[in-house]
Amino acid sequence: xxxxxxxxxxxxxxxxxxxxxxxxxxxxxxxxxxxxxxxxxxxxxxxxxxxxxxxxxxxxxxxxxxxxxxxxxxxxxxxxxxxxxxxxxxxxxxxxxxxxxxxxxxxxxxxxxxxxxxxxxxxxxxxxxxxxxxxxxxxxxxxxxxxxxxxxxxxxxxxxxxxxxxxxxxxxxxxxxxxxxxxxxxxxxxxxxxxxxxxxxxxxxxxxxxxxxxxxxxxxxxxxxxxxxxxxxxxxxxxxxxxxxxxxxxxxxxxxxxxxxxxxxxxxxxxxxxxxxxxxxxxxxxxxxxxxxxxxxxxxxxxxxxxxxxxxxxxxxxxxxxxxxxxxxxxxxxxxxxxxxxxxxxxxxxxxxxxxxxxxxxxxxxxxxxxxxxxxxxxxxxxxxxxxxxxxxxxxxxxxxxxxxxxxxxxxxxxxxxxxxxxxxxxxxxxxxxxxxxxxxxxxxxxxxxxxxxxxxxxxxxxxxxxxxxxx
Numbered sequence: 083x084x085x086x087x088x089x090x091x092x093x094x095x096x097x098x099x100x101x102x103x104x105x106x107x108x109x110x111x112x113x114x115x116x117x118x119x120x121x122x123x124x125x126x127x128x129x130x131x132x133x134x135x136x137x138x139x140x141x142x143x144x145x146x147x148x149x150x151x152x153x154x155x156x157x158x159x160x161x162x163x164x165x166x167x168x169x170x171x172x173x174x175x176x177x178x179x180x181x182x183x184x185x186x187x188x189x190x191x192x193x194x195x196x197x198x199x200x201x202x203x204x205x206x207x208x209x210x211x212x213x214x215x216x217x218x219x220x221x222x223x224x225x226x227x228x229x230x231x232x233x234x235x236x237x238x239x240x241x242x243x244x245x246x247x248x249x250x251x252x253x254x255x256x257x258x259x260x261x262x263x264x265x266x267x268x269x270x271x272x273x274x275x276x277x278x279x280x281x282x283x284x285x286x287x288x289x290x291x292x293x294x295x296x297x298x299x300x301x302x303x304x305x306x307x308x309x310x311x312x313x314x315x316x317x318x319x320x321x322x323x324x325x326x327x328x329x330x331x332x333x334x335x336x337x338x339x340x341x342x343x344x345x346x347x348x349x350x351x352x353x354x355x356x357x358x359x360x361x362x363x364x365x366x367x368x369x370x371x372x373x374x375x376x377x378x379x380x381x382x383x384x385x386x387x388x389x390x391x392x393x394x395x396x397x398x399x400x401x402x403x404x405x406x407x408x409x410x411x412x413x414x415x416x417x418x419x420x421x422x423x424x425x426x427x428x429x430x431x432x433x434x435x436x437x438x439x440x441x442x443x444x445x446x447x448x449x450x451x452x453x454x455x456x457x458x459x460x461x462x463x464x465x466x467x468x469x470x471x472x473x474x475x476x477x478x479x480x481x482x483x484x485x486x487x488x489x490x491x492x493x494x495x496x497x498x499x500x501x502x503x504x505x506x507x508x509x510x511x512x513x514x515x516x517x518x519x520x521x522x523x524x525x526x527x528x529x530x531x532x533x534x535x536x537x538x539x540x541x542x543x544x545x546x547x548x549x550x551x552x553x554x
Contacts (some may be wrong), residue, residue: 084096084097084099084100084103084503084504084506084507085507085508086099086250086251086254086256087247087250087251087254087256089243089246089247089250091242091243091244091246091247091489091490092243092247092436092489092490092491092492092508093247093489093490093491093492093507093508094247094248094250094251094256094492094493095491095492095493095503095504095507095508096256096493097175097493097494097495097496097501097503097504098170098172098174098175098494100503100504100507101169101170102169102170104340104341104528104529105325105326105327105340105341105529106167106168106169106327106338106340106547107165107166107167107168107326107327108165108166108167108168108326108327108328108329109164109165109326166549166550167549167550168327168338168544168547168548168549168550169547169548169550170546170547170548171546171547171548174496174497174498174546175443175494175495175496175497176443176497177441177442177443177448177494177495177497178260178442178443178444179260179442179444179446180442180446180447180448180449180450181448181449181456182449182450182453182456225413225414225415226454228414228415229412229413229414230454232412232414232417233412233452233457236437236488237451237452239437239488239490240437240439240451240459240490241451243439243490243492244439244441244447244490244492247490247492248441248445248492251445251492252445257441257443257444257445258443258444259444260442260443260444280332280347280536280537280538280539280540281349281384281536281537283316283332283333283347284316284347284348284349284352284536285349287313287316287317287347287348287352288351288352299318299358300318300319300320300321300344300359301314301315301318301319301320301321302321302323303320303321303322303323303324303328303339312331312332312333315330315332315347316347316348317348317352317355318346318355319344319345319346319355319356319359319532320339320344320345320346320347321343321344322339322340322341322342322343322344323342324341324342325341325342326341327339327340327341329544330539332539335543336543336544337539337542337543337544338542338544338547339527339542340527340528340529340542341529342529342530343527343528343529343530343531343532343533344531344532344533345524345527345532345533345534345538345539346359346532346533346534346538347535347536347538347539348534348536349536350386350390350393350394350536353394353395353534356399356532356534357395357398357399359532361518361532362398362399362400362401362404362518363399363400363401363404363517363518363519363520363532364401364403364404364405364513364514364517364518364519365404365405365407365509365513365517365518365519365520366396366399366400366404366405366406366407366519366520366521366522367407367408367409367505367519367520367521367522368394368406368407368408368409368521368522368523369408369409369500369502369521369522369523369524370386370391370408370409370522370523371384371385371386371523372385372386372410372411372413372416373385373386373387374411374413388419388423388424391424392423392424392427394522396428396430396467397428397429397467399520400428400467401467401517401518402467402469403466403467403469404466404467405464405465405466405485405509405512405513406425406428406430406464406465406466406467407462407463407464407505407509408420408424408462408463408465409460409461409462409502410460410461410462410463411460411461412457412459412460412461417461417463420432420463421463425463425465428467429467429468429469430465430466430467430468431465431466431468432463432464432465433464433465433466433484433485433487434463434464434485434486434487434488434489435461435462435463435464435487435488436461436462436464436488436489436490436491437459437460437461437462437488437489437490437491438459438460438461438462438490438491438492438493438502438503439458439459439490439491439492439493440458440459440460440493440494440495441458441492441493441494442494443494448495462491464485482511482512482513482514483511483512484512485512489508491503491505491508498541498546500525501525501526501541504528506519506528506530506531518532519531519532520532520533520534521533521534522534522535523535524537524538525537525538525540525541526538526539526540526541526542527539527542
């Protein structure tokens with residue numbers, strides 16, 4: 083379970099536990115070596131690619147467990163079956179201290195506008211810069227003023243609800259006080275390199291010879307399938323319907339596909355295979371690449387304009403009464419766009435606004451709550467697809483609860499950029515249990531979900547996982 087504690091305010095989640103409870107197990111078999119001291123290089127994965135995992139990856143340490151005898155191979159010898167388990171790198175959730183500590187925040191600047199914000203936001207705020215002899219007058223634009231006003235409205239909700247959940251986490255030991263000795267001994271985290279640029283591969287795939295309608299059909303991965311090429315993975319939905327993890331290789335990089343998962347690797351201009359999938363979805367989670375100043379400056383990833391986001395074919399993908407969940411930044415322009423333009427254009431009624439609160443392992447906010455620059459929370463806008471005539475759920479016997487407003491999802495964030503916490507368990511009371519679930523602009527896969535995006539395999543790269551030793 084990813085839910086550690088549940089209170090009326092919301093949920094305290096364990097994102098790492100959710101990932102590791104996915105059955106990341108590879109069934110592998112190889113021929114016994116002639117010599118006991120010689121390890122064979124003829125390793126066969128029950129996956130698309132039959133070569134061994136690269137020695138540069140975290141799973142290079144091949145440690146087998148649960149050997150069994152397999153049928154004879156073509157040379158009359160026996161295969162041995164091994165099960166290899168993988169877990170997500172725990173250090174990627176080691177957030178031991180805030181990104182900006184409250185002490186540093188106070189030393190950098192003092193705002194004397196707290197009372198004024200409560201009584202009415204002013205357009206000019208005088209900020210004292212410590213260490214500076216003079217004061218400078220900062221004029222905020224309308225977007226910043228709107229953000230301050232919004233923060234004032236939800237501040238107590240965020241603070242009170244988060245503290246309740248954090249207190250429960252400290253009592254249970256899930257969260258723990260950070261001792262000074264621990265802090266001094268902490269080592270910097272070395273992140274795996276992005277050696278495979280998935281968006282570029284999607285762009286290259288557009289220039290491949292055009293595929294006919296048959297080739298756009300779903301690709302189901304089967305045991306011992308060696309006939310699938312990299313080109314087969316583009317512009318079509320790929321399914322792993324088995325009970326075990328499979329490995330695929332793209333441009334020499336290996337990715338783990340969890341059981342009962344499916345994905346489409348493409349950009350927004352090539353979503354037709356998802357429409358050809360002949361499925362409609364009861365839950366659709368969207369994490370759009372919102373445009374903002376930092377994205378423009380960094381060129382770290384591409385963003386979509388509001389017009390492009392509106393063109394996503396939600397009406398064709400959504401089942402009746404579909405629950406739509408959209409991640410959004412704290413920029414008020416984006417919040418208003420979702421509520422006033424985007425959802426109405428898709429015939430979606432806004433039903434709730436939730437908040438993801440990011441904390442450290444010791445229960446501190448990752449940013450000061452009142453920081454004028456970055457807040458320790460993000461938003462989720464929940465809505466229901468509305469039909470011209472009210473239609474029942476697919477299963478009339480299924481009872482789903484009305485969705486409450488302003489729930490909190492509190493968790494330690496992954497240090498990987500934009501690796502959002504899982505929503506499956508917090509949404510379970512508000513959705514039908516045997517429904518079809520879709521995530522758009524996904525960067526990872528989940529069992530039971532269809533995922534789409536031009537980085538849909540990003541966090542499935544083997545370098546983000548560790549191969550466990552025998553008996554672990």
